[in-house]
Amino acid sequence: MLPLAGCSGPLSALDPAGESARSAAWLWWGMLGLLGTIMLVVFALWFLALRRGPAKTEADAGRTARWWIIGGGLVLPMTVIVLILAFGIPLGQRMLPLPVAGGEPLQINVTARQWQWQVNYPDTGIRLTDEVHIPVNTPVDLHLASDDVVHSFWVPRLGGKLDMIPGHTNVLRLQADEPGTYRGQCAEFCGTGHAHMQFRVVVHDQAGFRRWQQGVRE
Amino acid sequence: MIRRRFWQHPASLLLGPVVWAVWFVVLYAVLSLACQQGWLVNGGDHPAVINLLLAGAGLLVALGLVTAALAAWRTPSQSDFIPRTSAMVSACSAVASLLLAVPGLIMAPCL
Amino acid sequence: MSQAPSAEQQARHDRFERVWGNRPGWGALSAVNHTTVGLRFLVTGLAFFLVGGLLAMLIRTQLALPEQEIIGADLYNQLFTMHGTVMMFLFAIPVLEGAAMYLIPKMIGARDLVFPRLSALGYFCYLFGGLIILSSLFLQIAPSSGWFMYTPLSSSEFSPGMGSDFWLLGITFVEISAISAGVELVVSILRSRAPGMSLQRMPLFAWYILAMALMIIFGFPPLILGSVLLELERAAGWVFFAVEGGGDPLLWQHLFWLFGHPEVYIIFLPAAGIVSTLIPVFAGRPIIGYRWVVLAIIMMGFVSFGLWVHHMFTVGIPQMAQAFFSVASMLVAVPTAIQIFVWLATLWAGKVRFHLPMLWVMGFLIVFVCGGLTGVMLALVPFNWQLHDTHFVVAHMHYVLVGGMLFPLVAGLYYWLPHVSGRMPSDSMGRWGFWLFFIGFNMTFLLMHLTGLLGMPRRVYTYEAGLGWDWLNLLSSVGGFVMAVGVATVILDIVLHFRFGRRAAPNPWQADTLEWAIPMPVNAYNFASIPEIRSRHPLWDQPELMQSIPAGEHRLSRIEDGRRDTIGSDAISGEAREVMHLPSNAWEPLVTAALLAGLCLSLLLKTYTLAVVFAVLALVACLRWSWVNGLHPRMAPRDRSGELPLHSRTTDGPGRWGMIVTLMADGTLFASLLFGWLYLWPVAPDWQMPEQSPLSVWGLLGSGLVLAGALGLWWRQVQGAVSVGGLGLVTGVGLVHCIALGLTAFDAGLAPGNSAHDSILAVVLAYLIFHSGLTVLLTGLQVFRVRHGYTSRALPYELRVLHPLWGYTVAVYWISVAVFLALPAAFGGGA
Known part of the structure; x- marks a missing residue:
């Protein structure tokens, strides 16, 4: 991870000075953590898969595969999507020009x-x-x-x-x-x-x- | 008989995604038109009738697709490749159709 | 070949080569063989890749240090526009089409694609179009408003030079090759598989290519329409995108991204197909979850058409609509994840052999997964608002495209090299090339994510010092040059291997797919006999095919009357249905493409009289081409007895399928036009709908009824009453319809220069007149073909081919009347 000092700059989206920019920066760090972890795990699994010996029987292989595909191919992305949207959509809505309490902006x-x-x-x-x-x-x-x-x-x-x-x-x-x-x-x-x-x-x-x-x- | 023949035909592979696509277009078109024509007040009450309507419609579409998936799964056939794959595609499309309706439920329209 | 073939085998090989081979010397330009055309696509595409890469190097040189003025703003804009254009349209798509054209018949057990002359036409259109586009760079008048050509920047007001015209006309010309490849691949995959290869026994690569080809059919027409409209606006002053007069610049963005996003998957799918082919081979076991992959391909094909608005999150579209597209954009992660985990599971369960192609597959995985994950981030609307149009997106996009396309492509290149050359690639030099490229790539683009987060926008030719971007850009540029050295190493490796590579053993990677049953190096006819397929992995489960195919033990092992033929099969079950006789070397493709190039150039130079001359000549060339077709004696054997009929003597040959697939593309173009109308009407700020349509209701209804009458008469002909008189009558009635339609159009007095309403109506009328005219012309041609005996009551094949066109012409006519006349009458009037 780069030191946070490297994130400042006159046009840096990572050096927020307003509500909207802060939400976006927060989303970045959150998603980086979540998706970065997933990425590393996937890489590690691939590396392991290359080193491993073959499956004992076809039934074994089929069972493992079903877990991989349902777990990694369906459940994992669905969970991540729902998670990201659940945080992201409300944050995005707050950035909009909604009516302000007590007068016009x-x-x-x-x-x-x-x-x-x-x-x-x-x-x-x-x-x-x-x-x-x-x-x-x-x-x-x-x-x-x-x-x-x-x-x-x-x-x-x-x-x-x-x-x-x-x-x-x-x-x-x-x-x-x-x-x-x-x-x-x-x-x-x-x-x-x-x-x-x-x-x-x-x-x-x-x-x-x-x-x-x-x-x-x- | 006709139904069974349908699930054995590769065209059934496209049923789920086509329903999804039509649902997508209807959703987008209805919403754009409603906002454009001012049928909905900008940033009005939430959840508005339209939110519930859209969510309900999404649920219906998803239910329809799940039924289709079950029908396909149960179709007897010498080779189960196409009916089974159709069932899986329809099931995935059901989930996708449902997910499309989620923003409709949590957001105010026409922002 | 390692084992010396027997004398009999050699004699058979020589006989086949005489019929299937290209002509020597300049005559090779008449080649239509899919092996030759596919390789030409690949080599030309790689040449354009080097050009695009060179442009990238210039861009990185300019950006290496802040406040540099090596390249001025105008030239820089030309460079990045051309970099994107060349890489997308002249490299990525054609190269993958070329790979598919080369591999598909070989994998599905056919001897050629079903429309060989069409592949050659596509190639020449691509070559000429590419050269036309490239020439603008050397004349320093290249397009400079970005590869996305956003109007009004690309309009005649803000880009007065010829640059945008080069782009619009050149790209449209090149797209002929994409559409023709799309049609050809769909029909070939569905109708020319080896007997017994049912859908579920098809190699996964064929599924991927089928999806890609269908996506081309539905994805490219919006761009073609958009380009035609924009060129009309630029050259003739019609109104579609300009606000004054009732257009809207956002319509261009919709049409462009309606094409532009599926395009990313058009590029990714074949590349993923390569990965799905290689991984089982190197894991030494069948892929786990074949069905899941098919599911993922189908879902991806559909979902990718529902994401285009994520390129437009910052244009001010209603929030909830944005949210739909945001969800859809993230949904595409699901089929991607399914494929990633299928590959993972296959490797997990297999015993992996780690050869050079696998290295590139691993590179693909790492780079593409990174790109996919940043894609999920960018699909989130509030995050997108910050990072859109920054270098973060540049990084994301290169991770996806280079990772998702170039890495698998190079893996495939190394994997299939022995197939072409009969020699194995070197291991050590290949590894150097990979690591240089991989390290250089990540150095360039991983850092670029941060550059974007620190606020560097895209498409700036220079930047101030001290914004925190200096060292990042410098390192990116250094990485870019390391990557270039990597590319050079790979190319050198490939060139050298043709001379120094050791001879490859038959089926060197122990693969399962049929293309490896072809003796190496590749021949012109693929299979000396076409086997019956009984498994998804023919070479693993039927290893005897390696010997029995060249030994001529299967079908069509004899050349009959010196003609090329292959087996036509049922689209679902793969049962053999007919013998398809295929055209041999022909000059029509080159001549037609050259005339179309002339048309493109004369439009570019605004010499419209010349353009008309070229258009007419091109039409004549096409008609001549269509004349030498079907049952014409130069095309079809007079008669041949055998267990299977000739396709031109059936009622459902490949021509009919080709017609239907082409009409699907045509229909998408028409639908895009309807979209334009229905979009501009409520959305465009200055849209004017006249109280009364300028078109005469009676004229349109009358002309339409005549057309319906012609269809009725035509129907009787197709049903069996084929006669010169009957077809002549259909032609005559059709002609009356055309004249009535033409008069109605002329009478309307449209002023397309003033309003978008009139402009769209003019385009629709032109579209209808074109289709009616074409249908009548082709029907008229049938009158003569009946007289020559090419079509008759017993041989209705060609009428069957034309039949869908008739239906289509009538359908679009009445849909147009409903949408452009009835709908405004009901709801319009000043809205």
Whole structure:
């Protein structure tokens, strides 16, 4: 296992700073442990099978085989699937833009075009390019659209990505735990500028966010 | 007689998966259409009627396939290869059809 | 051959070679023999593999260090697009088709595939199409919007050059070979097995290939349709995927992945078939759980069509729909696990001999299981949202494809080399090649999982330093080069073995399947006599076959009237039913493929007059081909007495089966078109349904009734009243229908440049006119064939072949009327 220090990085999905990203990272470690163990056991069995002598009788062979196939081929994957889905589906549901108790989440419209991000705050009329400012610990709904080709909005440390498709508007819910600057990147291939189509998400504390709004308006 | 002939025919190997596939398409199409046409409120009550309906339908499909599997298993035949294999395929398809309905039970529709 | 054959055997061999062999020199281009065509597919595919590998090396060079500018963004985009395209379409699928074409007749005890000229046509389409696609790279105008061609990026607005056209036209051209191989393999496996080889005695490899071929039949048409629509949008300005006018870019993604995901299993199944063939041989015992494997193959074939949306989890599809696809994606782990444990149990119960091919099988197991498990992870929606389109997916996909396809392929290559060359591969050099490749592969791609987790997106031509990706990318690149050295070693090993390998003993691996009863190195006709099969493991349970087959002790041991023939058998029981006479060396495939290549090039250069000329010439070539067929004296013996009838004198020969399988592919294409209509109608943001359909209801109904009348008249002909006059009448009535349909279409005044609604209607009308026209044309041809005596009351074979086409044409006509006319009339109107 690599030291956890190796997992940090400005775009690392393993260094979460938001609820959604944390769930995803948690899912990764959980599945790695579970599926990694299965993998090692299967390898070990194969290794043993190569070393072993042949079965004594055909009946013996048939019996063992039935256990292998029913146990390993049916029961094992079914159990794993149910387990993973049982944890995964509810976690996934919590990442969705569900209604928030006590008011509407902050809405921000992001429109992508080759190769920049137009950010627009409908409440305040603030317009930015390649930069999103959000308050900490507050659910934010990003309304994602595209002016030209398919792009994808992704801030790995805060949560999963969502595509921006011409003619459609998708809503991505993000929430940051601590103030700071997080990097975002276009994740869907969009032409020659794809590699450099990046942006920043600046997370302010509540007071700082109000100050920033004021500052921009003046 | 016809039934017995069917289970001895290789076409019976495809019965289970075909039912599974049709069930899949129906499930997906009904749900997409229901959400698209606004027959269901976005993120509304859970479990909604549609959840129970889908889960019930899944159960029915699975039961049907299990019956088919039993019928195939019991079919007498000089060579049991095809009826037995059909039975196993149908049984697996029953489980698969049931699993498809699980999200329908635990999730709110149209999210 | 180790034992010297007797003089009589040698004489028989010479007689067979004269009939079955290829022509010398340039004449070899007319070869249709499955051994030759299969090997050509394999060699060409491996050449494309080297090209694809070279592109990968360039990609890894560019990514080795951060902020490099060795290769610019535009060229890099061309490189990764072409890497994916070449590896998928020009290497993986054709090579496996080639392997199947080479092996299947030999394993099931036939002398050739049932449509030999079709295999040759497929090969030339593949070769020419591949070269056309590749040429774009040398002209530096290669496609650059990814092998998945997502529109609008690939549209004429955002990719104005010729790159996307090369992809769309070239790939569609190459797909002719996939479909033709699919049809041919299905019919051959079902109808040309050695007598006594019932379904349950079929080698597992044949089950795998049967499933693969059927998946090609159902999997490729959505892509072909999508490519045609996108090319129409690019070249003619019609609307299918553009939002303005009522299209939707997501339709392309659906059509593409509807093909794209089954495709992964189309690649995996034959490779797994190789593993299921090798493991019992090296474990020295029959596979345990034959039935379970058949079950796994069937389940896999079906389930793999229900997962395509897992490539689209981030496009904003309703959650519950995503959950279905998530469940289905995980379900596919079950048949995979069944196969893994069947192999495990077989090894467990057997005594394993560890030869070189087994090393590659072990490599397959390790790499593929890793890839499968990351696949389960990616099937989980919330995890997928994080890792989609990162290098994690690149790693996963290479583990699955290289693990699931390349490792078994090399194992199979080593295993069947003696069959082709009569010599054994070297052990030591082969081991070096394996370990270099295995270590290099894991170094490249195991680390890439972490690169992706640390946030590196796919398809970026460069990246900043200091994001934690630097050392990972460097090591991946080093690993890539180690892997390349491994590939070079393997190739060198294989080339050298043709010269220095020691002579192989008969059946060198003590295998159970029939192909090893063919004397080595391989001959042109496979079996000097076709045996009766009484077991699932013929060479283990009937070892005398090794001698008795070449000694001519079984069926069809004499060449009759200098013609090629093999046994046609019942699809289920494998009982012998007829003698299939097969075409000999022919130029039609090469000529037809060359004309189609001309068509493809003229479409590419937008010289449409020339395109029409080529299309007409290609049609003429096809008609000429079909003329020399059936009971034409160049194709069929005048008469032959024997216990079995000739297939062209039956009513249910391979041609009819081929027609039905082809129509299944055609029907899938039509269904994809219906899907496009039913998808765009409710989903596309700007969809406009006119209040009143532009098509004349009376025109369509009238024309349809005439068609139904023609079908009635046709029916009487098929039922036995075969006559020149009767068939002439059918043709005439059919022609009236075609004209009425054409007038209705012309009268509608569709404006496909303005709306998706009109564009789809135009495509549907073109589709209907094409089918009606083709049916009438082929019926008209029958009038002349009756006059020549090739078809008659006593010999209705060709009418029987055409019969399903008639049914199909009428069916799609009325389905179209219902879906495109009646449905909008009932529910449409501005929706």
